[in-house]
Amino acid sequence: MEININKLPARTFNWLGMNETTVEVPEFISGVMKESLPCEVTCERKSFDESLDEVHSNKSAGSADADDNFFSAVYETGMGKDFDSLIARSKAESYVLKTKPGIAASEAVRFKIETDGENSVNSLIVNAAKDSSVTIVMDYAPPEGVSEENHHEAEDSSDMFGVQTRIEADTGSSVCLVQILRHGADTSCLNDIGAVLKDGASLNVIQLVLGGSRNYMGSRVVLEGDESSFTSDIGYIVENGGRLDMNYSALHMGKNTESAINAAGVLKDRAFKLFRGTIDFSKGAAGSVGNEKEDVLLLDDNVVNQTIPLILCAEEDVEGNHGATIGELGDELLLYMQSRGLSREQVYEEMSRARINAVCGKIPDAATREFMAEYLELRGSKRNGG
Amino acid sequence: MREKSNVNDIDRSIYDFRNEEKDAYRVKEGLTPEIVEKISSEKNDPVWMQLFRLQSLQIYNELKAPDWGPSIEGLNMDDIVTYVRPNTKMSAKWSDVPEEIKDTFEKLGIPQAERKSLAGVGAQYDSELVYHNVRREVEEQGVVYTDMESALTGEYADMVRKHFMKLVTPRDHKFAALHGAVWSGGSFVYVPPGVSVEIPLQSYFRLNAPGAGQFEHTLIIVGEGANLHFIEGCSAPKYNVANLHAGCVELYVGKNAKLRYSTIENWSKNMYNLNTKRAKVEQGGTIEWVSGSFGSHVSYLYPMSVLNGEGARAEFTGITFAGKGQNLDTGTKVVHNAPNTTSYINTKSISKDGGISTFRSSVVVKPQAKRSRSAVSCQSLMLDDISRSDTIPAMDIRTKDADIGHEARIGKISDDAVFYLMSRGIAQEEARAMIVSGFADNVSKELPLEYAVEMNNLIRLEMKGCIG
Numbered sequence: 001m002e003i004n005i006n007k008l009p010a011r012t013f014n015w016l017g018m019n020e021t022t023v024e025v026p027e028f029i030s031g032v033m034k035e036s037l038p039c040e041v042t043c044e045r046k047s048f049d050e051s052l053d054e055v056h057s058n059k060s061a062g063s064a065d066a067d068d069n070f071f072s073a074v075y076e077t078g079m080g081k082d083f084d085s086l087i088a089r090s091k092a093e094s095y096v097l098k099t100k101p102g103i104a105a106s107e108a109v110r111f112k113i114e115t116d117g118e119n120s121v122n123s124l125i126v127n128a129a130k131d132s133s134v135t136i137v138m139d140y141a142p143p144e145g146v147s148e149e150n151h152h153e154a155e156d157s158s159d160m161f162g163v164q165t166r167i168e169a170d171t172g173s174s175v176c177l178v179q180i181l182r183h184g185a186d187t188s189c190l191n192d193i194g195a196v197l198k199d200g201a202s203l204n205v206i207q208l209v210l211g212g213s214r215n216y217m218g219s220r221v222v223l224e225g226d227e228s229s230f231t232s233d234i235g236y237i238v239e240n241g242g243r244l245d246m247n248y249s250a251l252h253m254g255k256n257t258e259s260a261i262n263a264a265g266v267l268k269d270r271a272f273k274l275f276r277g278t279i280d281f282s283k284g285a286a287g288s289v290g291n292e293k294e295d296v297l298l299l300d301d302n303v304v305n306q307t308i309p310l311i312l313c314a315e316e317d318v319e320g321n322h323g324a325t326i327g328e329l330g331d332e333l334l335l336y337m338q339s340r341g342l343s344r345e346q347v348y349e350e351m352s353r354a355r356i357n358a359v360c361g362k363i364p365d366a367a368t369r370e371f372m373a374e375y376l377e378l379r380g381s382k383r384n385g386g
Numbered sequence: 387m388r389e390k391s392n393v394n395d396i397d398r399s400i401y402d403f404r405n406e407e408k409d410a411y412r413v414k415e416g417l418t419p420e421i422v423e424k425i426s427s428e429k430n431d432p433v434w435m436q437l438f439r440l441q442s443l444q445i446y447n448e449l450k451a452p453d454w455g456p457s458i459e460g461l462n463m464d465d466i467v468t469y470v471r472p473n474t475k476m477s478a479k480w481s482d483v484p485e486e487i488k489d490t491f492e493k494l495g496i497p498q499a500e501r502k503s504l505a506g507v508g509a510q511y512d513s514e515l516v517y518h519n520v521r522r523e524v525e526e527q528g529v530v531y532t533d534m535e536s537a538l539t540g541e542y543a544d545m546v547r548k549h550f551m552k553l554v555t556p557r558d559h560k561f562a563a564l565h566g567a568v569w570s571g572g573s574f575v576y577v578p579p580g581v582s583v584e585i586p587l588q589s590y591f592r593l594n595a596p597g598a599g600q601f602e603h604t605l606i607i608v609g610e611g612a613n614l615h616f617i618e619g620c621s622a623p624k625y626n627v628a629n630l631h632a633g634c635v636e637l638y639v640g641k642n643a644k645l646r647y648s649t650i651e652n653w654s655k656n657m658y659n660l661n662t663k664r665a666k667v668e669q670g671g672t673i674e675w676v677s678g679s680f681g682s683h684v685s686y687l688y689p690m691s692v693l694n695g696e697g698a699r700a701e702f703t704g705i706t707f708a709g710k711g712q713n714l715d716t717g718t719k720v721v722h723n724a725p726n727t728t729s730y731i732n733t734k735s736i737s738k739d740g741g742i743s744t745f746r747s748s749v750v751v752k753p754q755a756k757r758s759r760s761a762v763s764c765q766s767l768m769l770d771d772i773s774r775s776d777t778i779p780a781m782d783i784r785t786k787d788a789d790i791g792h793e794a795r796i797g798k799i800s801d802d803a804v805f806y807l808m809s810r811g812i813a814q815e816e817a818r819a820m821i822v823s824g825f826a827d828n829v830s831k832e833l834p835l836e837y838a839v840e841m842n843n844l845i846r847l848e849m850k851g852c853i854g
Contacts, residue, residue, distance in 0.1 A: 012454050012778050013454070013746075014454070016748055016782060061770075119515055193468075219498050267786075270810040298786035298788075300786055301786050303445050304788060305782075305784075306780070306781065306782045307781045307792075308780040309794065310776070310777065311777045312776045316768040316769065316770055317798055318768075318797065318798075319795075319796070320797070321793070321794065321796075321799045322794040323791075323795065324792040324793065326783050326789075326790040326791075326792075327783075327787075327789040328787060328788075347818075
């Protein structure tokens with residue numbers, strides 16, 4: 001079966017092949033996530049359809065009289081409706097996570113998604129209550145004892161799993177979502193996010209894409225409330241015949257909203273990467289600021305790097321910026337590093353790791369940061385034959 | 387109360403005058419094989435061109451309209467007259483041109499510009515050239531500047547056949563196919579190797595007939611080491627029915643040659659401007675596009691540079707001004723197809739009074755284009771909250787050995803800049819006018835003085851205070 005995902009909010013030249021992505025998917029079954037919760041949050045399981053209905057019924061006072069089209073537009077995810085249908089067909093249950101008003105979770109909520117080759121799909125819905133705060137860490141990894149090293153090339157892989165995370169951040173709430181994709185190299189992933197932020201709410205998404213053969217990432221965040229803010233930091237390494245297909249968008253609706261989408265990564269071997277990033281200012285989003293930044297290090301001649309950063313603007317009093325740098329390391333930097341005794345290969349390895357470390361450094365949860373430091377060290381030494 | 391500044395619409399009165407329709411011949415509205423055959427027969431096409439037109443029509447009927455970009459629902463080909471021949475033959479003397487048509491071009495300043503600053507002029511009225519002339523000293527250099535119809539059957543017929551719609555093929559998109567079927571008019575330029583044409587050539591296209599289309603074809607071949615600046619201008623009076631412009635420009639820039647192609651597009655606001663421009667640049671060659679888009683109801687315009695030879699270079703400098711009722715989708719495309727190629731794209735757009743401006747681009751770096759560099763900068767200015775400005779730049783990089791930079795910015799007139807100028811004793815209205823004029827400066831400074839003046843006339847950013 002095929003689904004169309006990651007549709008660009010404004011289409012462009014078809015010959016570029018960037019307008020959307022068609023993916024062959026298997027029939028999915030409902031997945032299971034292992035959770036670890038601090039006492040300040042609750043988590044219950046509901047059918048996906050039921051939980052989605054609940055999301056749609058949580059209309060903010062300011063928009064209660066808006067029509068259904070408005071809500072379906074607001075609550076769309078980055079990957080789009082085909083992925084919703086796929087989850088619904090799998091009869092997946094949603095994990096519905098709720099925080100308590102005014103309470104900050106004392107520890108991070110942790111979800112482990114074991115990518116065991118069963119073509120499973122999971123749904124997580126986060127309801128962040130007014131003035132609450134929570135950090136959620138989602139770790140996508142093979143079961144204990146199963147290596148995540150490369151078994152197959154991308155085109156040979158057949159295992160696939162999916163995760164959809166929907167976030168409703170109420171007034172003044174703060175959510176940090178950390179997603180670590182370190183699943184096996186013979187596994188593909190569909191990872192989707194949809195979020196709506198009310199007045200003064202903030203969402204910080206940190207994603208590390210370190211494994212998998214084909215990864216499809218969607219993220220759509222609606223800054224509905226005034227002075228809401230959203231930051232997305234993505235760090236990735238794509239290698240061998242790997243494929244990373246991204247669609248990130250920030251829709252500014254409220255006044256004085258802020259968004260920043262930062263993607264930094266490395267492409268090696270025959271890697272393919274497509275980054276779609278959109279800052280969309282609706283009429284009325286006066287005083288808002290959106291920034292997109294992309295930094296891609298290309299390490300091999302057979303890589304394909306596609307980038308399409310959109311700024312859509314229907315409001316005068318806003319500021320939208322995009323910047324991208326794509327290419328090899330600068331000669332001067334390379335020469336300097338080599339003069340410090342590093343080989344060319346070591347320089348590139350260090351620069352790759354530096355990009356990932358920079359994103360890891362933004363994780364607010366100390367335990368996850370430490371875990372990632374150890375993980376990256378071990379991964380590095382394995383690659384160096386250690 | 388808050389003081390607001392108004393930026394007035396472009397003053398179009400000097401372009402909006404209409405002449406009585408005194409055409410000698412026109413085809414029926416619509417697009418059928420019979421109409422295409424009739425055009426071909428009226429133009430005495432060689433056989434290969436007759437077949438080419440019919441094949442293009444077939445392709446047109448096969449291809450779909452674009453599913454991206456501004457809506458063209460208001461364009462109904464059944465209502466468009468694709469060929470209107472004016473009541474005169476082409477001449478090399480202004481005195482032979484009928485008074486009314488001559489008067490049109492005089493109002494547009496073409497004969498005056500020819501006398502002062504041009505090496506040659508072509509003037510097209512509806513579907514045919516009515517005037518074409520090139521200075522003797524330029525002709526003596528071996529430069530050929532003539533109408534496409536003459537070139538098709540004259541001394542350079544083989545050269546034309548070899549290049550005509552080979553760079554932009556009818557399969558490219560639906561309106562390229564339409565062009566292939568009904569093209570008429572336009573210019574052929576050949577600059578022999580090593581020849582430098584010191585002052586520009588210019589073609590001016592005027593569409594007078596309501597409900598008509600203009601489909602001129604411009605083919606320029608610049609030989610090895612040669613140098614040319616070509617300017618095209620276009621305008622039309624406004625009517626209440628849709629007009630269509632689907633021209634095609636094919637530019638061949640030889641080894642170490644340089645071509646600057648400047649356009650001031652000022653079609654009326656009932657025009658659908660679906661134009662295609664493309665340049666192929668050989669080793670060490672340079673193409674420079676300077677593009678000002680001010681007119682049209684809807685525009686799709688993305689001049690493309692194919693950098694085919696090592697060290698080839700493209701520069702694109704553009705400004706788009708979208709006012710009331712306008713949806714202008716403009717930008718550029720570059721393909722780096724050889725090592726050490728360079729592209730530099732710098733665009734500005736202004737939206738006001740409900741106008742929609744979209745910057746759309748693509749930069750493709752092929753695997754063989756080692757050590758290529760590209761820098762893209764697009765800036766958009768929104769002058770009110772009923773307008774719209776989008777940027778849609780795409781990059782497809784297929785070698786590690788490339789250096790690609792991109793920056794885009796959308797915003798309003800900077801309060802800090804206004805405050806600074808006001809602190810230097812400049813009134814608020816004037817300060818805002820200065821900032822907006824300065825925003826457009828990068829294009830006007832790339833044009834010859836006369837055309838920079840024309841562009842500034844077009845912008846006419848008159849600022850005045852009012853209570854808002």
